[in-house]
Amino acid sequence: MSVSAFDSALTGDLLADADVRALFSDSRRIADMLRVESGLACAQARLGVIPPGVACRIVDAGTALQPDLAAIGAATARDGVPVPELVRQLRAALDAEAAAYVHYGATSQDIVDTAGVLALRDLCDLVDRRARDLVQRLAALAARHRATLCLARTRTQPAVPTSFGLRALAWARPLSRERARLAALRGEVLCVQFGGAAGNLSALGDRGPAVADALAGELGLAPSVPAWHGERDGLLALTDALARIAGALGKLGQDVAHGCQAEVAELRLSSGGGSSTMPNKANPVAAETLVALARHAAGSLAAAHQAQLHALERDGAAWTLEWLNLPQVAMAAGGGLARARAVLDALTVDTHRMAAAVTGGAGLPMAEAASFALAEHVPRVDAQATVAAACRTASDAGEHLLDVLARQSDAAVDWADLRRAERLLGPAPDLVDRALSQLASDERQGETGKPRTK
Template identity: 45%
Template sequence: MSFSPLDSALYGPMFTTPDMTALFRDDAQLARMLQVEVALARVQARLGLIAEQAAEQIAASALTFSVDLQRLQPGLLRDGVPVPALLGEWRAQLPEPARTALHRGATTQDIVDTALVLTLRDAHALLDAELHALMTVMAALAQRHRHTVMAGRTHSQQAVPVTFGLKVAGWLAPLVRHAGRLHELRPRLLVLQFGGAAGTLSALNGDGLRVASALAGELALAEALMPWHTQRDALAELAGWLSLVTGGLGKVGQDLLLLAQSEVAEVTEGARGGSSTMPQKSNPVQSELLVAAARMNATLLPALHHALVQEHERGTHGWQLEWLTLPQMLGLTAGALTRARHLLEDLNVNTAHMQATLDASRGLMLAEAYTFALTPLIGRADAARRVQEAVQAVLHRQAPTLQDALGGQDGIPASLPRLNEVDVLGASGELIDRVTAALDALQRQAG
């Protein structure tokens, strides 16, 4: 196993997606750094700060410049970042005036952070698309099972009847909010980093803000209020969002794990995991992975909060904490979204077992409803006492069902209705419609 399973050829596909993995490959990251350097040269040429010929030479060289990772490693170990060694290799292949013009007025962190932001823009698009695809699947599943009655459970005990559609709507509602949060986060996250050595842009002799504004436009990024070398709140906010999303999906996985237990068997995964020695088993592996991703992101999140503690105008170790954690969190979130979608698309909902669970309760899940039904007839206190006595009679096998136990009591009015589970679903249907309508509105707004 590799240091991180996400980087493993064997384990990686369990936890992340090829598209997210591709964004964080070494060659992709270095290509982003070259992209930022080319954009910087172009805007400085446009502003008359370097020769047009220099910008053209830098742009042309970037198309053919082959980065040798092995040659960069000694410089990376020495400098702690790849940019100085990268620039040394690149300058050796550039003629004048491009050699002098390259990287003018920038600092290493400007290039690395802006390259990260460009990567996060692509990651944002991947996550947004997969989130909306999953929500569409959930909405369809909720509507398909809006009338599928099952046991509602509180404190892991059977409580009152609900519908499976309402349960799915409960999974969907937080994701609708998370989609809104991602949209709100975008302008705070996709922001240029350009400040020079200590965030003053002093190397550009009064032209720093003009260069920063033009560079932001060239890269289609927002212009920063000021350089954010040691202001890492947007990255921490993204990490919080990633943990929220995988936490919501972990709740889906946890529910499915419980419903898939052999004694319950109200759902089964379409792609069932097997055992090497017990052929009767159908392991809910996909649900397990959702829970694992949620717990891992919750474990990684504090590292991004620790990385907020930075020193003066340029930090020391906080940067490395981000490198060690944020890509993992993005990879886990992409994998969890895709896995959840496939899981719910193929989920087997065993409505017969759901009904069998209701039948086996012998009407006890109607206890609350009968208390309310009896209250206007005999008063609240007497109704609660009568229903409690009837519950005990059922539990002690003195009556086959709650309805029979109540019917056998003296003083129970003949006008008491005989209830069933469908009668006590409350606003379940309306709540499902409200959640799916909120998703429809969100998707219309997104275009």
């Protein structure tokens, strides 16, 4: 078994997503750190902190550098961070004058954190695009099935008739809300990190804050003075948002897997997985994967909370813990969104099977409607007792509940009317329309950056 299932040749394609994995690859991490070092040199040259010609040479050397990853790995085992060896290699590619100004006034955490934010910015863009697409697809599914009769199940047991459109909305709405939360976090989290040895910019003196702001401008990040070396709540909030996205996808996957059970068979996935020994099996692998990723993200999030405990000005142990957990949650969310799209592409809704679960057999899901209809003619307690007894009779005798009630009760209830799909659905289609209208409004406001309605 691989140390990371996301990177495994056996399970990587099942659990991971190539685009998300690339954001956290060693090559991307090194490239981003070199980008930060180059951006720092440009910012300092622009402010006259270092000679103007030096910055161009540092940028050129950083662009051309072919880092020795083995040497960086070995040095990281000693230093606890890859920056010292990367800086040594960059300096070795430069003349003495330019080498003296590489990493000028910075500390390793400045480079690692800012490089990490560059990757997270791309991650947020990717997650938002995929979540937006999924919300649109789910909204279309809900609209298509606004009046599709479906059996609601509470605590896994048959409950009352509902609309399948409402169930699809329960998959879409949390994702829309998480898009809004993620957008709000961008300004808080996608900030430059530049504080020097202890966060007080001591090496650069009065010029330090201007360098930090200029570096932010070079990289297209929000400024942050003073630095946030020991303040990890922003990254934790982002990790939490990603875990909630994975959780919303897990709910979708769990519901789809339930609907694909042979004894339910209200949903089908055209690309189900096979069994090594049972030719009849079509396992809902993609849906199950969403559930597994959601649970993995929740567990990783718990560990990520520990990373908020940064001691004093900087803390190596808590910092390292972020490297172990944030990419895991990101993979669960970003990769899960791609997997969820595959689930929807393969999904078929059996509307006849759904309706039969309500109206077929003994018709027990109509018990609530029957008790309320009967309560218009007799005390409600008596109505509920009568319907409860009729449910037992219908189950034992293999009759339909409404037929039993029509025979046993002399109340002037139009029992046939209760069988109509429109009567069984009640306000559910209108609720779908109302929710879709609000969802569309929320999504439009999200695109324009306006605050969403509460």
